[in-house]
Amino acid sequence: xxxxxxxINIAKIVRVVPRxxxxxxxxxxxxxxxxxxxxxxxxxSTIEKVTTDLFLYxxxxxxxxxxxxxxxxxxxxxxxxxxxxxxxxLNGLGLSEIYRLDLAQIASGGTELFAMKQVVWTCLALxxxxxxxxxxxxxxxxxxxxYIAMITGIALLLLPMLPFIGKTINGARLWIGLFGFTFQxxxxxxxxxxxxxxxxxVTRRESLAIVGRKVLGVQLPRARELGPILVIWAASLLVxxxxxxxxxxxxxxxxxxxxxxxxxxRAIYVAVGLTxxxxxxxxxxxxxxxxxxxxxxxxNPFDPAHYDAVGGSxxxxxxxxxxxxxxxxxxxxxxxxxxxxxxxxxDFIIASLGEELGMAGLFAIFALYLLLVYxxxxxxxxxxxxxxxxxAVGLSFVIALQTFIVVGGVTRVVPLTGLTTPLLAAGGxxxxxxxxxxxxxxxxxxxxGSKNRELLAETPTSVVNA
Amino acid sequence: MSELALWIVRxxxxxxxxxxxxxxxxxxxxxxxGQKVVNKVxxxxxxxxxxxxxxxxxxxxxxxxxxxxxxxxTPTAADANVVATKLVxxxxxxxxxxxxxxxxxxxxxxxxxxxxxxxxxxxxTHHAKLVQVNNDWLIQDLNSxxxxxxxxxxxxxxxxxxxxxxxxIGKTTFELKA
Numbered sequence: 001x002x003x004x005x006x007x008i009n010i011a012k013i014v015r016v017v018p019r020x021x022x023x024x025x026x027x028x029x030x031x032x033x034x035x036x037x038x039x040x041x042x043x044x045s046t047i048e049k050v051t052t053d054l055f056l057y058x059x060x061x062x063x064x065x066x067x068x069x070x071x072x073x074x075x076x077x078x079x080x081x082x083x084x085x086x087x088x089x090l091n092g093l094g095l096s097e098i099y100r101l102d103l104a105q106i107a108s109g110g111t112e113l114f115a116m117k118q119v120v121w122t123c124l125a126l127x128x129x130x131x132x133x134x135x136x137x138x139x140x141x142x143x144x145x146x147y148i149a150m151i152t153g154i155a156l157l158l159l160p161m162l163p164f165i166g167k168t169i170n171g172a173r174l175w176i177g178l179f180g181f182t183f184q185x186x187x188x189x190x191x192x193x194x195x196x197x198x199x200x201x202v203t204r205r206e207s208l209a210i211v212g213r214k215v216l217g218v219q220l221p222r223a224r225e226l227g228p229i230l231v232i233w234a235a236s237l238l239v240x241x242x243x244x245x246x247x248x249x250x251x252x253x254x255x256x257x258x259x260x261x262x263x264x265x266r267a268i269y270v271a272v273g274l275t276x277x278x279x280x281x282x283x284x285x286x287x288x289x290x291x292x293x294x295x296x297x298x299x300n301p302f303d304p305a306h307y308d309a310v311g312g313s314x315x316x317x318x319x320x321x322x323x324x325x326x327x328x329x330x331x332x333x334x335x336x337x338x339x340x341x342x343x344x345x346x347d348f349i350i351a352s353l354g355e356e357l358g359m360a361g362l363f364a365i366f367a368l369y370l371l372l373v374y375x376x377x378x379x380x381x382x383x384x385x386x387x388x389x390x391x392a393v394g395l396s397f398v399i400a401l402q403t404f405i406v407v408g409g410v411t412r413v414v415p416l417t418g419l420t421t422p423l424l425a426a427g428g429x430x431x432x433x434x435x436x437x438x439x440x441x442x443x444x445x446x447x448x449g450s451k452n453r454e455l456l457a458e459t460p461t462s463v464v465n466a
Numbered sequence: 467m468s469e470l471a472l473w474i475v476r477x478x479x480x481x482x483x484x485x486x487x488x489x490x491x492x493x494x495x496x497x498x499x500g501q502k503v504v505n506k507v508x509x510x511x512x513x514x515x516x517x518x519x520x521x522x523x524x525x526x527x528x529x530x531x532x533x534x535x536x537x538x539x540t541p542t543a544a545d546a547n548v549v550a551t552k553l554v555x556x557x558x559x560x561x562x563x564x565x566x567x568x569x570x571x572x573x574x575x576x577x578x579x580x581x582x583x584x585x586x587x588x589x590x591t592h593h594a595k596l597v598q599v600n601n602d603w604l605i606q607d608l609n610s611x612x613x614x615x616x617x618x619x620x621x622x623x624x625x626x627x628x629x630x631x632x633x634x635i636g637k638t639t640f641e642l643k644a
Contacts, residue, residue, distance in 0.1 A: 023493055030486055037482065041475050082490055089486065332476030357480065364483045371490055 020081040021073050027085035028069055032062045035092035038333055042100045045334030046107070057099050060119050061092055064126035071130050076446035079133075080379060083445070086372045087423055087438050091122055091431070093365070094424035096333065097345070097352050104339040114345045114426045121428035125435035132439030139444045143387050146199030153192035154235075156185040161242060173243045174418070186248050187420075187433035190255070190398050191440070197256055198390035201263040204228070205386065209264040229273060232256045237280050244290055246281070247405050247417025251398070253277050254405075258397045259390055298415040315342045319351030319410055323362075330358025345426040347418065350410045365424075366407070373400040379445040392444050395437045499585075549601045550629045550642035558638030559585065567603065567642070572596040574635060575608070588612045588636030596627065603627045603642055612636060 039054045065088045072079050099115040106113075136142075142149070160166040160173050167175040167182060175182045201208070236253040240246060257273035285291045290311075297306050301313035301320070308314070318341040325336060338344045338352035345352070354362045376396025380389045399422050406425075409416035420430040553565045553572065565572065565582050572581045575593035584593065590610040597604045606624040607614040614621040615634040627633060629642045 027486075027489065027493070030489065034482055034486060037479060041479060044475065045472060082493065086490065329477065329480060332472060333479065335472070335476065357483075360480050361483060364480070364487055367487045371487070371494075374494075 020079070021069070021077060024069060024072070024081040024084055027082065028065060028088065031085045031089045031092065032058075032065065034089065035061065035096065038093060038096035039099065041332065042096060042103065042334040045332060046100065046103045057095060057115060057119060060123050061088065061095060061126075064123050064130075068126055068130055068133070071133055072442065072446075075134055076442055078446050079442040080375050080445040082375050083372065083438055083442055086368050086375070087435070090365070090368055090372075090423040093353070094349060094421075094426070095119065095122065097338075097349060097356070097424070098426050100334055100356070101339055101345045101352065103334070104337075108339070117428070118426050118431075121431045124428070125431040128432050129435040129439035129442075132436055133443055136440070136443050138447050139388065139391060139440060140385075140447070142195050142391070143199055143202075146196055149192045149199070150196040153189045153196055156189035156192060157239065159185045174245055174248065184427070184429035186243075186245075187429040188436075190251065191395070191433060191436055193252060194255065194259075194394040194398060195391065197259045198387055198394050200228075201259055201390055202386045205263040208260065208269075209266065226272070229256070229260070229269070229276070233273075233276050233280065236277070237284070240280075240284055240291070241288065244288075245418050246291060246294060246415060247402075247409070247419035250277070250281075250405055250417065251401055251419065254401045255394060255398055258401070259394050262393045263386070263390055294415045294417070298412060301412065315348065316410070316412070316416055318342070319348050319354075320412070322351045323354035323359075323411075326355035326358045328359045330354075330356050330361050332356060346420060347406070347425065348410060349421055349425045350407050353424070354410075366403075369399070369403050369422075373397070375445075376441050379441055383444070383447075388444055388447070392441060395441055395444075398437060399434065550603055550627075550644055552643050553582065553596070553640050554643050555638060555640045556632065557634075558636075560638065564643075567596070567598070570598045575610075582640075584635055584638050586636035586638060589638070593635055594621070597624070605633060610635075 036054070036058050039058055040050050043050050043054060065084065068084060072084070095115065095118055098118050102113045102115045105111070159176055162176075165176045166173060167177045174184050174186055176185055177183075232253060236249040239252065240249040243249075253273065254277075257270055260269045260273070261267065281291070285295045293309070293311060296303075297313035297316055300306055301316050303313075306312045307317055322336065322338055322341055325331065330336070333356050336352075336355040338348075338355050341348045341351055350362070350365075353365060357364070373396045376392055376399070380392035380396070383389050383392065402419055402422050405414065405417055406419050406421045408414040409419075420427045422430065422434045551567055553567060555561055555563045569581070573592065573595045574580055574582045574584060574589075575591050576584060576586070576589050577591040580592070588611075590608070590612070592608045593610040594605055594607045594614045597606060603626070604624045605614060605616060605621055605627050607621045616625050616627060617631045617633075627642055629644050632639050632641055
């Protein structure tokens with residue numbers, strides 16, 4: 001009796017399937033306990049007692065996160081085990097901080113509350129992610145709709161410019177208003193455009209990688225390959241000019257550059273792209289008042305002229321003061337005064353958390369983002385086909401870039417822009433878009449596992465000789 | 467609440483937050499470097515499948531694959547013209563294990579989808595592959611960082627691996643046997 005064969009694989013099937021989901025369950029329990037801790041700490045330090053209100057904010061997230069976990073057990077058993085806990089940790093932390101700002105609002109007699117809205121949006125967003133996991137059988141089918149994705153993306157981008165439904169809030173025309181709801185379609189556009197970029201670059205990567213002439217020791221791409229970059233560059237500048245939003249414009253262009261780099265492995269595209277964008281932005285800062293204002297606030301925020309100006313650096317400086325107040329270990333959740341910063345619950349949630357959790361807490365948050373993006377890139381790495389790789393990298397980089405642009409803006413690394421911090425900030429469109437991205441990443445990671453399983457089914461695992 | 471209690475809660479929260487991050491990192495770590503455990507599981511749970519070379523069982527199984535029997539009876543066959551049918555690991559963590567060459571291509575590396583997983587800091591994710599061409603097995607180095615050594619010299623272009631010639635990847639050495 002002998003059954004010699006290549007058999008190392010068997011252990012893989014036995015090991016992988018339940019282990020991932022069990023790890024996820026453990027991490028999720030940890031995260032939900034952490035969320036309860038946050039809410040209890042906030043209540044203790046602001047109203048000095050723990051009330052049942054806590055469950056109003058804790059239970060929905062816990063229930064929906066648990067629901068997604070069960071859905072993954074049924075529909076995507078081999079999906080990544082860390083994405084869900086990390087995302088729930090960030091979402092819960094944001095929710096807690098928004099609740100904390102609400103309590104400060106209530107204490108000062110304000111009526112503009114965000115936490116309950118955020119709870120509702122969180123539930124909707126998690127439901128959207130669940131729908132993606134259940135109804136998208138494999139992400140590869142997205143490849144059939146590459147050009148539809150492009151049209152959808154552009155349409156969503158242009159939607160706020162339409163009369164009647166388009167809305168201008170705080171100077172940026174990024175919203176549509178329907179039946180009293182406001183929504184930022186640009187947030188969903190980033191998913192559609194990532195699908196388009198991935199599909200487009202898969203077909204074009206060969207020619208994009210062809211080396212053109214060599215100038216001053218640098219291999220330049222062929223001139224005709226710069227066409228698409230020019231188109232995207234023009235489109236993102238159009239967003240900058242018409243919608244008056246530096247962040248969105250930087251996000252789309254940055255995403256395209258990153259994906260070109262991943263597809264071709266040529267750093268020259270990054271250099272060319274960055275030069276083009278910086279040139280465009282500098283020209284815009286000369287011509288357009290609003291961009292110039294942003295630049296001035298960024299470079300000289302403490303100058304009284306900018307500090308006192310309408311739309312000047314007041315918000316930015318308050319945020320910096322807040323973070324300075326927090327120091328290294330922070331004032332503790334509920335212990336600071338983050339409500340002094342305008343838009344503390346959305347654009348400046350990072351400054352609020354920086355004040356209350358300190359640098360130690362802020363770095364923990366950045367570490368969570370880093371791990372989230374790492375998992376996304378890891379998923380890309382596990383796939384052997386280019387479309388999956390590019391899509392996973394693109395989706396992860398949307399989160400990474402957006403976090404960088406927002407955090408960089410608040411901490412004065414780059415000019416301040418109007419993007420939301422993924423998963424943390426108050427805002428429904430952003431939550432839904434980011435959870436759909438996470439749902440897609442979970443779906444992609446599962447098919448990497450299933451693909452291995454199919455391959456294993458094809459290869460005989462034992463040769464039976466009587 | 468007293469100042470002290472608040473301080474403890476505050477510090478405790480930061481500590482728990484960081485513990486969560488390190489919990490995730492430890493999971494990632496075990497995913498990346500935990501291959502050893504898998505190998506132990508493989509050899510413990512499926513000892514019959516991953517068999518040690520020249521175990522008596524292979525001989526006593528009278529109708530067992532002819533090639534296997536032949537290999538077991540002539541473990542040090544110097545005949546370089548016979549077709550290799552299995553790969554035997556002669557040095558390294560998985561010393562003694564065999565992989566049957568029942569395909570046209572055997573991939574070697576650290577990645578989990580390799581046919582021969584080598585868990586070794588000196589091995590690359592996709593390190594090398596063995597390809598069968600007209601009864602010969604060729605080894606091709608897949609641009610590995612630390613190289614593949616055939617009989618002591620580094621493999622550049624794909625080279626024919628004669629049976630019983632040691633091939634070294636990191637700390638693992640294997641030979642092809644008839």
